[in-house]
Amino acid sequence: MSEPGRTSPSTLREHRVPSDAPFLVCLCILGGVYVVLIAAMLLADVSFTTVDSFFASLRSEEIRYGIRLSLISCSLTALLSLWIAVPIGYLMSRYHFRGKAVVDALLDIPIVLPPLVIGLSLLILFRMPVGRFVERFIPVTYAVPGIILAQLMVACAFAVRTMRTSFDQISPRQEQVALTLGCSKSQAFWLVVLPQARRGILAAGTLAWARALGEFGPILIFCGATRLRTEVMPTTVFLELSVGNIEAAVAVSLLMVMAAAVVLLLVRVLGRAAPLEGTQI
Numbered sequence: 001m002s003e004p005g006r007t008s009p010s011t012l013r014e015h016r017v018p019s020d021a022p023f024l025v026c027l028c029i030l031g032g033v034y035v036v037l038i039a040a041m042l043l044a045d046v047s048f049t050t051v052d053s054f055f056a057s058l059r060s061e062e063i064r065y066g067i068r069l070s071l072i073s074c075s076l077t078a079l080l081s082l083w084i085a086v087p088i089g090y091l092m093s094r095y096h097f098r099g100k101a102v103v104d105a106l107l108d109i110p111i112v113l114p115p116l117v118i119g120l121s122l123l124i125l126f127r128m129p130v131g132r133f134v135e136r137f138i139p140v141t142y143a144v145p146g147i148i149l150a151q152l153m154v155a156c157a158f159a160v161r162t163m164r165t166s167f168d169q170i171s172p173r174q175e176q177v178a179l180t181l182g183c184s185k186s187q188a189f190w191l192v193v194l195p196q197a198r199r200g201i202l203a204a205g206t207l208a209w210a211r212a213l214g215e216f217g218p219i220l221i222f223c224g225a226t227r228l229r230t231e232v233m234p235t236t237v238f239l240e241l242s243v244g245n246i247e248a249a250v251a252v253s254l255l256m257v258m259a260a261a262v263v264l265l266l267v268r269v270l271g272r273a274a275p276l277e278g279t280q281i
Helices: 009-014 021-048 051-058 061-094 100-112 115-125 129-135 144-168 172-180 185-196 198-213 217-223 233-242 246-273
Strands: none
Touching: 021 246, 051 061, 051 246, 061 100, 061 144, 061 185, 061 198, 061 233, 061 246, 100 144, 115 144, 115 217, 144 198, 144 217, 172 185, 185 198, 198 246, 217 233, 233 246
8 A cells, every 4th residue: 555645656657658759750751751752863863864974965055055044044033032022021021001911912922823824924914015015125025034034023932031031030129229319210221120131131042043043834934945045954954855865854953953952051051040140239
């Protein structure tokens, strides 16, 4: 018979916490299947080609043009995305206004819409009077500016989300203190808020660059896939596959994988560097 106030061994056995090992094993199995599948796809690409065939494919004039145009267009798209994402992210983070929920939903449309729909919508837009007026001065449809526009329509939405999150993580208190010390709203933005958001700006730019690199659907519909004219890396893969040159398609795919991996690592490093340090008032 157990003493008063003491728990008997049988009671301890009844209330013993079960092991977490089965739960963790199930999580690892379910998540590991997807991770292994991604790794298997990448290994399959690597094993399909050799170093000699990889560099031989890159000596093609068409492929070099596609790589060059991709690097230029993605860089321009990233810069334009930042010019748009910084003010939109700041406004959506700091201000409350009527219809904000509608604007917020509109900003997410390029993320959730199928890329082909975005390309088709752009094509229809530039068949209307306003689009025809623009094309009197700048050729957009089936031209290089159209590639940048198609990339921008998707990549900028990701940059906007990144910048809004960055501004949400910055306390408005320092901005309010700057206002009480005589700064205008614009001065507080440039001197206090923007320096603290610099890592978010870098993360938004790299994310927009990586997203632009992988754009295919809008470019194919809006700009076509013309050799040595509107050919970027995704369309190069499509064109090489269409003629049965799988080795060249795999070579360009591996280049895209390597570029995307570098950019995503940068985003992870910049993301871990937050919260951001900045000017103290």
